């Protein structure tokens with residue numbers, strides 16, 4: 001087992017002996033999917049990364065290469081040639097594809113990380129359920145939707161659950177493993193073992209809105225946006241306050257841009273629809289305006305803040 005640290009966080013690239021999952025298909029090559037593909041490949045697994053867009057896949061491969069380089073720099077500080085080998089080998093384990101059905105045929109585990117929309121996820125999971133072998137576990141990386149509701153369209157309900165990663169996936173050490181009402185004990189154990197094998201500390205959570213982290217974090221981010229919208233403090237000062245006053249690595253408004261304002265809006269709108277009386281889930285005009293203008297945060301070069309385009 002190789003252990004290493006990044007900014008004080010412990011990582012491991014071991015493959016657990018009990019982990020029977022060797023072939024992983026990740027659907028969605030955006031922010032989260034590319035990170036999930038990276039950590040699985042780093043752990044020695046064969047990965048197929050799927051997206052509807054070839055352009056997205058080309059961009060993902062580029063960012064995975066760069067992020068593997070950051071990991072290698074720390075892992076092989078004194079042996080850069082070994083670092084180059086590590087990057088090349090991990091990249092070599094990642095194939096890309098645009099057809100989810102075809103890419104499911106050899107998967108032991110499929111992790112879905114596409115847009116946060118129930119209808120789109122349902123359509124995809126129906127297709128995956130009919131294309132994947134009987135033993136394949138299907139999991140969603142949803143931030144806020146119900147695992148039971150997403151899984152309602154699959155026949156293999158015992159082999160369906162939630163695997164919720166955090167952004168940036170290669171750095172954040174937590175994985176929330178979510179048991180749906182019909183997730184079997186075997187599936188749950190396999191998901192926990194796989195999480196450990198890709199270097200994460202796993203916690204278990206029931207299928208409740210936002211699981212643990214987002215149920216606490218999303219209302220916090222939303223309250224910061226409302227504070228800013230009311231003009232109570234500037235964006236910079238709100239972020240400085242939470243970094244220096246509460247010890248957070250990023251302020252809430254920086255974090256909103258980092259997660260993606262579209263994702264924040266998908267989460268809030270979904271919860272508001274389900275729980276219309278909960279004041280914490282009420283729509284935020286500023287968020288709606290920025291998303292309508294295509295200002296989605298870091299990924300589009302502008303959100304609450306402006307960013308240099310790469």
Ligand SMILES: CC(=O)CC(=O)SCCNC(=O)CCNC(=O)[C@H](O)C(C)(C)COP(=O)(O)OP(=O)(O)OC[C@H]1O[C@@H](n2cnc3c(N)ncnc32)[C@H](O)[C@@H]1OP(=O)(O)O
Pocket residue numbers: 006007067068070071074142143165166167168169170171172213214217249250255259263
């Ligand atoms: C919406 C949801 O459903 C759930 C969510 O994900 S909610 C969001 C959860 N995430 C957070 O809360 C993130 C909070 N922010 C942080 O932890 C930190 O600001 C951060 C790790 C993102 C960046 O840290 P930073 O110190 O500000 O910046 P930076 O110097 O670029 O990165 C720190 C280190 O991480 C490494 N790093 C950052 N991103 C990386 C990546 N994608 N891959 C590999 N390494 C990475 C960098 O190489 C750097 O390493 P060194 O310090 O050794 O050079």
Ligand SMILES: NC(=O)C1=CN([C@@H]2O[C@H](COP(=O)(O)OP(=O)(O)OC[C@H]3O[C@@H](n4cnc5c(N)ncnc54)[C@H](O)[C@@H]3O)[C@@H](O)[C@H]2O)C=CC1
Pocket residue numbers: 027028029030031032033050051052053056100112113114115116117120124141142143144164165166167258259260263
């Ligand atoms: N952004 C974040 O910080 C986090 C997001 N999540 C969740 O992960 C999921 C993905 O989020 P992001 O990676 O941020 O989104 P993103 O917008 O960066 O990536 C989504 C990708 O899915 C692709 N896609 C859409 N429909 C598809 C389909 N039918 N088949 C294949 N690919 C398809 C899109 O082309 C896009 O590249 C969402 O459910 C989100 O809620 C979970 C944790 C953190």
